[in-house]
Amino acid sequence: MNKILLFLLLIVGTIHAQTNQFQIALLKYNGGGDWYANLETSLPNLIRFTNTNLKTNINEEQAIVEVGSLEIFDYPFVHLTGHGNVIFNQQEVENLRKYLLAGGFLHIDDNYGLDPFIRREIKKIFPNEELVELPFDHPIYHQKYDFPNGLPKIHEHDNNAPQGFGIIIKGRLVLFYSYESDLGDGWENQEIHNDSPLTRLKALQMGANILSFVFTEE
Secondary structure (H helix, E strand, O other), rough: HHHHHHHHHHHHHHHHHHHHHHOOEEEEOOOOOOOOOOOOOOOHHHHHHHHHHHHEEEEOEEEEEOOOOOOHOOEEEEEEOOOOEOOHHHHHHHHHHHHHHHOOOOEEHHHOHHHHHHHHHHHHHHOOOOOOOOOOOHHHHOOOOOOOOOOOOOOOOOOOOOOEEEEEEEEEEEEEEEEEOOHHHHHOOOOHHHHHHHHHHHHHHHHHHHHHHHHHHO
16 A cells, blocks of 8 residues: 555544544532542543443543533533532533533432532522432443442442432433442542452443443433
8 A cells, every 4th residue: 555545544544533532521519529539540440441341432531620611511421429518609500501401411429428419409400300210220220231220339328228310301311310329439449448349340330331321322
Protein backbone atom coordinates (compact mmCIF):
# COMPACT_ATOMS: atom_id res chain seq x y z
CA MET A 1 0.00 0.00 0.00
CA ASN A 2 1.20 3.54 -0.80
CA LYS A 3 2.79 4.99 2.35
CA ILE A 4 0.97 8.29 1.97
CA LEU A 5 -2.40 6.51 1.65
CA LEU A 6 -1.62 4.35 4.68
CA PHE A 7 -0.72 7.44 6.67
CA LEU A 8 -4.01 9.12 5.71
CA LEU A 9 -6.00 6.02 6.67
CA LEU A 10 -4.29 5.93 10.06
CA ILE A 11 -5.17 9.59 10.63
CA VAL A 12 -8.81 8.99 9.68
CA GLY A 13 -8.98 5.94 11.94
CA THR A 14 -7.52 7.89 14.85
CA ILE A 15 -10.00 10.73 14.39
CA HIS A 16 -12.87 8.25 14.16
CA ALA A 17 -11.81 6.52 17.38
CA GLN A 18 -11.50 9.83 19.18
CA THR A 19 -14.91 10.94 17.92
CA ASN A 20 -16.56 7.78 19.22
CA GLN A 21 -15.00 8.15 22.67
CA PHE A 22 -17.05 9.81 25.38
CA GLN A 23 -16.40 10.95 28.93
CA ILE A 24 -18.38 10.64 32.14
CA ALA A 25 -18.27 13.06 35.05
CA LEU A 26 -18.39 13.35 38.82
CA LEU A 27 -20.90 15.98 39.93
CA LYS A 28 -19.61 18.75 42.19
CA TYR A 29 -22.28 20.30 44.42
CA ASN A 30 -22.64 22.80 47.27
CA GLY A 31 -24.08 22.37 50.75
CA GLY A 32 -21.10 21.03 52.67
CA GLY A 33 -21.34 17.37 51.67
CA ASP A 34 -18.20 15.63 50.44
CA TRP A 35 -18.91 15.35 46.71
CA TYR A 36 -15.26 14.27 46.38
CA ALA A 37 -15.65 11.29 48.74
CA ASN A 38 -14.49 8.67 46.24
CA LEU A 39 -12.60 11.02 43.95
CA GLU A 40 -9.31 9.23 43.44
CA THR A 41 -10.13 5.69 42.32
CA SER A 42 -13.88 5.01 42.22
CA LEU A 43 -15.04 6.15 38.77
CA PRO A 44 -11.63 5.54 37.15
CA ASN A 45 -11.72 1.89 38.27
CA LEU A 46 -15.28 1.49 37.03
CA ILE A 47 -14.37 2.99 33.68
CA ARG A 48 -11.43 0.62 33.24
CA PHE A 49 -13.54 -2.38 34.26
CA THR A 50 -16.32 -1.43 31.84
CA ASN A 51 -13.96 -0.73 28.95
CA THR A 52 -12.25 -4.08 29.49
CA ASN A 53 -15.31 -6.25 30.00
CA LEU A 54 -17.99 -4.50 27.96
CA LYS A 55 -15.64 -3.17 25.24
CA THR A 56 -16.85 0.37 25.76
CA ASN A 57 -14.77 3.37 24.73
CA ILE A 58 -15.04 5.64 27.76
CA ASN A 59 -12.27 8.17 28.38
CA GLU A 60 -10.32 6.78 31.33
CA GLU A 61 -10.00 10.25 32.85
CA GLN A 62 -13.13 11.24 34.73
CA ALA A 63 -14.35 14.81 34.40
CA ILE A 64 -15.57 16.96 37.29
CA VAL A 65 -18.53 19.20 36.53
CA GLU A 66 -20.53 21.63 38.64
CA VAL A 67 -24.30 21.23 38.84
CA GLY A 68 -25.02 24.66 37.41
CA SER A 69 -22.45 24.57 34.61
CA LEU A 70 -23.43 24.31 30.95
CA GLU A 71 -20.52 21.90 30.61
CA ILE A 72 -22.76 19.22 32.12
CA PHE A 73 -24.32 18.85 28.67
CA ASP A 74 -20.97 17.53 27.41
CA TYR A 75 -21.36 14.37 29.49
CA PRO A 76 -24.04 11.74 28.83
CA PHE A 77 -23.61 10.32 32.36
CA VAL A 78 -22.90 12.10 35.64
CA HIS A 79 -22.34 10.51 39.04
CA LEU A 80 -23.10 12.05 42.44
CA THR A 81 -22.04 10.67 45.80
CA GLY A 82 -21.12 11.76 49.33
CA HIS A 83 -22.07 11.48 52.98
CA GLY A 84 -23.66 14.80 53.90
CA ASN A 85 -25.69 17.81 52.87
CA VAL A 86 -26.50 18.68 49.27
CA ILE A 87 -28.02 22.00 48.22
CA PHE A 88 -28.99 22.95 44.67
CA ASN A 89 -29.88 26.59 44.10
CA GLN A 90 -32.62 27.52 41.65
CA GLN A 91 -30.26 27.96 38.71
CA GLU A 92 -28.68 24.58 39.41
CA VAL A 93 -32.09 22.93 39.72
CA GLU A 94 -33.17 24.30 36.34
CA ASN A 95 -29.87 23.38 34.72
CA LEU A 96 -29.98 19.81 36.02
CA ARG A 97 -33.62 19.41 35.02
CA LYS A 98 -32.87 20.60 31.47
CA TYR A 99 -29.90 18.23 31.30
CA LEU A 100 -31.95 15.22 32.34
CA LEU A 101 -34.88 16.06 30.07
CA ALA A 102 -32.49 16.58 27.17
CA GLY A 103 -31.19 13.02 27.44
CA GLY A 104 -28.63 13.16 30.23
CA PHE A 105 -28.48 10.61 33.04
CA LEU A 106 -27.72 11.04 36.73
CA HIS A 107 -26.58 8.20 38.98
CA ILE A 108 -26.74 9.02 42.68
CA ASP A 109 -24.93 6.66 45.05
CA ASP A 110 -25.59 7.05 48.78
CA ASN A 111 -22.22 6.83 50.49
CA TYR A 112 -24.10 6.84 53.83
CA GLY A 113 -25.82 9.88 55.25
CA LEU A 114 -26.78 11.39 51.90
CA ASP A 115 -30.36 10.13 51.80
CA PRO A 116 -32.42 12.82 53.57
CA PHE A 117 -30.65 15.61 51.73
CA ILE A 118 -30.66 14.18 48.23
CA ARG A 119 -34.34 13.24 48.37
CA ARG A 120 -35.15 16.87 49.17
CA GLU A 121 -33.08 18.09 46.21
CA ILE A 122 -34.53 15.53 43.79
CA LYS A 123 -37.95 16.88 44.70
CA LYS A 124 -36.79 20.35 43.69
CA ILE A 125 -35.78 19.04 40.28
CA PHE A 126 -38.98 17.09 39.65
CA PRO A 127 -41.64 18.39 42.05
CA ASN A 128 -44.41 16.47 40.31
CA GLU A 129 -42.59 13.14 40.15
CA GLU A 130 -41.92 10.49 42.76
CA LEU A 131 -38.87 8.34 43.30
CA VAL A 132 -40.06 4.82 42.57
CA GLU A 133 -38.34 1.62 43.59
CA LEU A 134 -37.33 -0.30 40.50
CA PRO A 135 -38.50 -3.92 40.41
CA PHE A 136 -35.89 -6.66 40.35
CA ASP A 137 -36.79 -7.49 36.74
CA HIS A 138 -35.85 -4.00 35.55
CA PRO A 139 -33.30 -4.12 32.70
CA ILE A 140 -30.72 -2.17 34.70
CA TYR A 141 -30.19 -5.31 36.79
CA HIS A 142 -29.95 -7.61 33.77
CA GLN A 143 -27.37 -6.28 31.36
CA LYS A 144 -24.20 -8.36 30.88
CA TYR A 145 -24.32 -9.19 34.57
CA ASP A 146 -27.42 -10.64 36.17
CA PHE A 147 -28.60 -9.39 39.55
CA PRO A 148 -31.90 -11.24 40.14
CA ASN A 149 -32.26 -9.71 43.61
CA GLY A 150 -31.45 -6.15 42.63
CA LEU A 151 -28.55 -4.14 43.97
CA PRO A 152 -25.71 -6.00 45.70
CA LYS A 153 -24.95 -5.13 49.31
CA ILE A 154 -21.45 -3.65 49.44
CA HIS A 155 -21.33 -1.96 52.87
CA GLU A 156 -23.66 -2.60 55.77
CA HIS A 157 -24.39 0.91 57.08
CA ASP A 158 -27.78 0.54 58.84
CA ASN A 159 -28.12 -3.14 57.88
CA ASN A 160 -31.06 -2.36 55.61
CA ALA A 161 -31.59 -4.10 52.31
CA PRO A 162 -30.20 -2.19 49.33
CA GLN A 163 -32.76 -0.45 47.13
CA GLY A 164 -32.63 1.05 43.68
CA PHE A 165 -34.89 4.03 43.01
CA GLY A 166 -35.55 5.97 39.86
CA ILE A 167 -37.23 8.95 38.28
CA ILE A 168 -38.97 7.97 35.06
CA ILE A 169 -40.01 10.68 32.59
CA LYS A 170 -42.13 9.69 29.59
CA GLY A 171 -41.00 6.11 29.93
CA ARG A 172 -37.29 6.93 30.23
CA LEU A 173 -35.26 6.39 33.37
CA VAL A 174 -33.40 9.68 33.79
CA LEU A 175 -32.09 9.20 37.33
CA PHE A 176 -31.02 6.10 39.25
CA TYR A 177 -30.48 6.28 43.00
CA SER A 178 -28.64 3.39 44.66
CA TYR A 179 -29.44 3.39 48.37
CA GLU A 180 -27.98 1.25 51.20
CA SER A 181 -25.62 -0.41 48.75
CA ASP A 182 -22.59 1.91 48.44
CA LEU A 183 -21.47 0.84 45.00
CA GLY A 184 -18.90 3.63 44.74
CA ASP A 185 -16.93 2.39 47.75
CA GLY A 186 -16.81 -1.01 46.10
CA TRP A 187 -15.32 0.54 42.97
CA GLU A 188 -12.41 2.03 44.91
CA ASN A 189 -9.01 0.39 45.27
CA GLN A 190 -9.08 -2.69 47.50
CA GLU A 191 -6.81 -1.25 50.17
CA ILE A 192 -9.14 1.69 50.87
CA HIS A 193 -11.98 -0.34 52.41
CA ASN A 194 -10.50 -3.86 52.46
CA ASP A 195 -13.54 -5.27 50.70
CA SER A 196 -13.25 -8.86 49.51
CA PRO A 197 -12.51 -9.50 45.82
CA LEU A 198 -16.03 -10.90 45.37
CA THR A 199 -17.65 -7.82 46.95
CA ARG A 200 -15.63 -5.48 44.75
CA LEU A 201 -16.44 -7.57 41.69
CA LYS A 202 -20.17 -7.35 42.37
CA ALA A 203 -19.93 -3.59 42.79
CA LEU A 204 -18.02 -3.18 39.52
CA GLN A 205 -20.39 -5.49 37.66
CA MET A 206 -23.42 -3.55 38.85
CA GLY A 207 -21.74 -0.29 37.92
CA ALA A 208 -21.01 -1.68 34.47
CA ASN A 209 -24.66 -2.67 34.19
CA ILE A 210 -25.71 0.91 34.92
CA LEU A 211 -23.42 2.28 32.23
CA SER A 212 -24.53 -0.40 29.80
CA PHE A 213 -28.18 0.40 30.44
CA VAL A 214 -27.64 4.11 29.89
CA PHE A 215 -25.77 3.68 26.62
CA THR A 216 -27.67 0.79 25.06
CA GLU A 217 -31.22 0.74 26.41
CA GLU A 218 -32.26 4.34 26.08
